[in-house]
Amino acid sequence: MNDKNLPASDEGALARLAATIESRKREHGGDPETSYVARLLHKGPDAFLKKIGEEATEVVMAAKDLDHGGERSKFVGEVADLWFHSMVALAHYGASPHDVIAELERRAGTSGIEEKALRKAQRRASEEG
Numbered sequence: 001m002n003d004k005n006l007p008a009s010d011e012g013a014l015a016r017l018a019a020t021i022e023s024r025k026r027e028h029g030g031d032p033e034t035s036y037v038a039r040l041l042h043k044g045p046d047a048f049l050k051k052i053g054e055e056a057t058e059v060v061m062a063a064k065d066l067d068h069g070g071e072r073s074k075f076v077g078e079v080a081d082l083w084f085h086s087m088v089a090l091a092h093y094g095a096s097p098h099d100v101i102a103e104l105e106r107r108a109g110t111s112g113i114e115e116k117a118l119r120k121a122q123r124r125a126s127e128e129g
């Protein structure tokens with residue numbers, strides 16, 4: 001592992017979950033009766049996008065609870081739910097965790113403050129003409 005990459009086992013876990021999600025697509029025979037992923041994909045984007053919104057809210061609530069005796073494991077579990085449902089969305093829209101990791105790697109070393117200032121300057125330049 002180096003400071004830019006996930007440990008191989010972590011990246012492997014994301015890749016394995018992504019492969020399972022892919023296998024639940026209906027063209028691979030995923031069954032909405034027996035598979036939660038197949039059920040979500042069968043219901044369509046509104047179902048899993050709604051879950052992403054709910055899970056994001058649950059992450060925020062669990063994080064806020066940490067300051068009042070909340071369990072760290074509860075917070076981690078909510079983040080896992082958010083990642084999982086986001087991975088269902090990635091699969092539906094033809095993207096993968098690898099794409100997200102590549103995007104994070106592309107950003108590595110560029111401060112968010114620097115990046116935002118650059119974006120503002122570019123916007124100003126394009127507005128001016």
Ligand SMILES: N=c1c2ncn([C@@H]3O[C@H](COP(=O)(O)OP(=O)(O)OP(=O)(O)O)[C@@H](O)[C@H]3O)c2ncn1[C@@H]1O[C@H](COP(=O)(O)O)[C@@H](O)[C@H]1O
Nearest residue numbers: 017020021024034035036037038039051054080081084085
């Ligand atoms: N990682 C997950 C995972 N995380 C969360 N969930 C499910 O996500 C659902 C929604 O979470 P909620 O906390 O909102 O639970 P809920 O209140 O029952 O949900 P709703 O009533 O709101 O629908 C729960 O039923 C969880 O079990 C997951 N379901 C599946 N996986 C992975 O996906 C694989 C394939 O799953 P199946 O397609 O079901 O075989 C599994 O082997 C796991 O690796």
